[in-house]
Amino acid sequence: MLLGVSAIVFLMITLTPGDPVEIMLADQRATPEQVAALRRDLGLDRPLVERFLVFLGNALRGDFGISFFHRRPVWDVIAERLPATIELTLFSLLVAVLVAIPLGVIAAVKRDTWLDRALSAASLFGVSLPGFWFGILLILLFAVELRLLPVGGRIGFGFDVLRITGFLLVDTLLAGDIAALRNVLTHLMLPAITLGLPTAALLARVIRSSMAEVLASDYVLFAEAKGLPRRRVLLLHALKNALIPTVTVTAIETGQLLGGNMIVETVFGWPGLGRLVVESIFARNYPLVQAAVLLYAVTYVMLNFAADLLYTALNPKVRL
Amino acid sequence: MTMAEPLLAVRGLRTVFPTRRGLLAACDGVDLQLAAGEALGVVGESGSGKSVTFLSVLGLIRPPGRIDAGEILFEGRNLIRLPAAALRTLRGRAMALAMQDSLSALNPALTIGTQIVETILAHGLARSRAAARDRAVELLHCVGIPSPDRRLNDYPHQFSGGMRQRAMIAIALAAEPKLLVADEPTTALDVTIRAQVLDLIDRLRRERGLAVALITHDLGVVAERCDRVMVMYAGQVVEEGPTAEVIARPRHPYTRGLLASLPSLEDPDRPIDAIPGQVPDLTHVDAGCRFRNRCPLAVELCMQPVELRALGANRLSRCIRAEAVA
Ligand SMILES: Nc1ncnc2c1ncn2[C@@H]1O[C@H](COP(=O)(O)OP(=O)(O)OP(=O)(O)O)[C@@H](O)[C@H]1O
Ligand code: SF4
Ligand SMILES: [Mg+2]
Numbered sequence: 148m149l150l151g152v153s154a155i156v157f158l159m160i161t162l163t164p165g166d167p168v169e170i171m172l173a174d175q176r177a178t179p180e181q182v183a184a185l186r187r188d189l190g191l192d193r194p195l196v197e198r199f200l201v202f203l204g205n206a207l208r209g210d211f212g213i214s215f216f217h218r219r220p221v222w223d224v225i226a227e228r229l230p231a232t233i234e235l236t237l238f239s240l241l242v243a244v245l246v247a248i249p250l251g252v253i254a255a256v257k258r259d260t261w262l263d264r265a266l267s268a269a270s271l272f273g274v275s276l277p278g279f280w281f282g283i284l285l286i287l288l289f290a291v292e293l294r295l296l297p298v299g300g301r302i303g304f305g306f307d308v309l310r311i312t313g314f315l316l317v318d319t320l321l322a323g324d325i326a327a328l329r330n331v332l333t334h335l336m337l338p339a340i341t342l343g344l345p346t347a348a349l350l351a352r353v354i355r356s357s358m359a360e361v362l363a364s365d366y367v368l369f370a371e372a373k374g375l376p377r378r379r380v381l382l383l384h385a386l387k388n389a390l391i392p393t394v395t396v397t398a399i400e401t402g403q404l405l406g407g408n409m410i411v412e413t414v415f416g417w418p419g420l421g422r423l424v425v426e427s428i429f430a431r432n433y434p435l436v437q438a439a440v441l442l443y444a445v446t447y448v449m450l451n452f453a454a455d456l457l458y459t460a461l462n463p464k465v466r467l
Numbered sequence: 468m469t470m471a472e473p474l475l476a477v478r479g480l481r482t483v484f485p486t487r488r489g490l491l492a493a494c495d496g497v498d499l500q501l502a503a504g505e506a507l508g509v510v511g512e513s514g515s516g517k518s519v520t521f522l523s524v525l526g527l528i529r530p531p532g533r534i535d536a537g538e539i540l541f542e543g544r545n546l547i548r549l550p551a552a553a554l555r556t557l558r559g560r561a562m563a564l565a566m567q568d569s570l571s572a573l574n575p576a577l578t579i580g581t582q583i584v585e586t587i588l589a590h591g592l593a594r595s596r597a598a599a600r601d602r603a604v605e606l607l608h609c610v611g612i613p614s615p616d617r618r619l620n621d622y623p624h625q626f627s628g629g630m631r632q633r634a635m636i637a638i639a640l641a642a643e644p645k646l647l648v649a650d651e652p653t654t655a656l657d658v659t660i661r662a663q664v665l666d667l668i669d670r671l672r673r674e675r676g677l678a679v680a681l682i683t684h685d686l687g688v689v690a691e692r693c694d695r696v697m698v699m700y701a702g703q704v705v706e707e708g709p710t711a712e713v714i715a716r717p718r719h720p721y722t723r724g725l726l727a728s729l730p731s732l733e734d735p736d737r738p739i740d741a742i743p744g745q746v747p748d749l750t751h752v753d754a755g756c757r758f759r760n761r762c763p764l765a766v767e768l769c770m771q772p773v774e775l776r777a778l779g780a781n782r783l784s785r786c787i788r789a790e791a792v793a
Contacts, residue, residue, distance in 0.1 A: 463624070
């Protein structure tokens with residue numbers, strides 16, 4: 148599967164019109180000799196099949212080549228940007244889950260009331276929200292109009308935090324710098340909401356339907372017959388079972404979040420992998436795009452694997 | 468015991484569900500009484516309202532279903548007037564439910580231990596989790612589960628069918644209720660395990676004075692285990708009386724039909740007479756006898772409302788021709 152993904156990406160990116168060398172040298176007046184030299188340097192004078200095989204061979208050894216643009220190993224460039232993206236993705240996921248669980252549970256408990264219908268309409272709206280539009284709207288409202296939150300970036304100027312892990316939430320905590328931590332959180336807020344809300348809407352729908360099914364089950368009736376407090380019936384007996392099918396959807400959605408990053412990171416000037424990939428596509432920076440897509444694919448596969456593991460952990464019946 | 472104030476007295480209970488075809492009265496004017504230590508058999512075709520009647524008693528009718536009329540007196544208190552929180556403290560503690568399929572009744576994601584301990588703790592019957600656990604071990608031991616200490620950590624699916632059914636009963640009875648509603652507790656079990664479970668319920672009844680409402684399709688079980696039997700048809704009680712008497716001499720054509728549809732023990736070759744015809748649509752019933760479209764004894768007068776009436780000291784029948792039933 149990963150091989151297929153690599154081949155498709157390789158073909159798509161090399162066959163799109165536009166020449167990396169011309170883009171790189173666009174603002175310098177280069178002689179045809181210089182262009183040819185750079186092309187030879189980058190290996191672009193080779194036939195397509197050979198380039199693909201070389202790419203594959205190197206990739207298998209963990210070598211993704213040199214980023215045309217940065218003139219540094221692709222992997223180094225990616226590794227530098229990765230923490231920002233992971234941090235944003237995880238935080239968005241947290242936002243999504245924290246929003247989705249209560250809404251899904253409430254909708255299921257109040258099934259077929261006006262509240263359920265309102266939530267269901269809201270989530271339909273949320274699922275179909277275009278990310279860039281919503282992001283810009285949030286920026287205009289909270290950053291430009293109300294001036295409550297920053298427009299973009301990960302951390303304000305004037306904060307100097309030692310980057311140990313690259314995860315600013317962790318780094319600020321390690322440094323014990325609470326003001327910086329708060330600043331990082333304010334920067335995370337808008338992009339995380341933009342990225343997480345459609346996911347929250349989708350998860351809420353999934354939770355609502357699995358919760359509704361569970362609430363009609365014999366074991367919930369039996370739990371009520373035992374005289375347990377309603378909160379325990381809903382949040383332990385029902386929710387624990389209702390979350391099992393949700394886990395798989397969440398893992399798949401995390402993959403979607405990674406994709407959604409490209410738009411949101413660009414809108415919010417977030418220095419992560421998504422924005423790097425977008426820039427690299429425009430610059431026809433083949434090695435970087437290939438490596439990034441491969442990374443996305445591997446992550447996607449691993450997320451599905453993690454979903455299976457979690458599913459097993461939550462569901463004692465399959466744990467045999 | 469029969470003369471004493473009954474533990475449970477239900478009068479004129481009517482429970483309805485809104486459906487697309489109209490309001491469905493799943494039980495409609497049900498009267499019943501149950502004393503401590505007594506076992507009441509509840510029989511009737513599928514859909515006759517047995518489960519709904521007793522779920523109403525437990526206050527477990529889910530919206531949009533609701534109790535529309537009647538009173539449910541438990542130790543003299545009307546449960547219908549009780550606020551939800553007060554009713555909840557009675558559930559499990561005063562009255563409990565055992566269900567047909569323990570695999571679906573027990574939570575698949577929680578251990579047996581958790582499911583017993585939470586009941587004990589919810590009713591404040593143990594000072595600590597450890598004390599509750601000790602009680603749980605005792606309860607499992609009491610229903611005949613070997614090495615209960617270890618089995619507490621098992622999930623329901625790790626129990627065999629018969630053991631799980633007994634464990635469910637132990638869980639239902641963890642807070643020592645006075646009334647057990649057993650809704651077809653043995654239907655899913657094979658003969659030997661069925662006997663084990665029924666023996667267990669019998670024993671608890673004798674030892675603790677537990678009142679049992681045993682809902683079943685099996686008249687044989689009723690004959691063996693219940694002092695009294697109540698026959699339901701289309702949401703109403705049509706006959707009630709001491710089990711032996713009702714079986715020997717039914718006073719309602721429906722009961723007679725039910726008995727005739729059983730394979731006979733003395734004469735296994737006797738053909739089984741299923742009652743012909745269909746149960747009336749519960750969303751559109753008239754005031755007359757609900758059995759009249761299937762009744763071999765029906766007369767003109769059966770179109771009039773028919774009340775449940777006393778026949779002698781301890782028999783009840785909802786039939787104007789009760790004396791003619793043979
Ligand atoms: N939640 C509900 N919504 C609508 N109708 C219901 C609901 N629950 C029960 N009913 C209806 O009420 C009637 C009585 O149902 P009930 O479950 O009490 O029958 P039962 O005598 O227990 O039957 P069985 O022997 O099959 O368990 C049936 O016609 C059923 O369709
Ligand atoms: S009242 Fe009439 S119809 Fe109803 S059971 Fe008796 S004889 Fe039959
Ligand atoms: Mg039933």
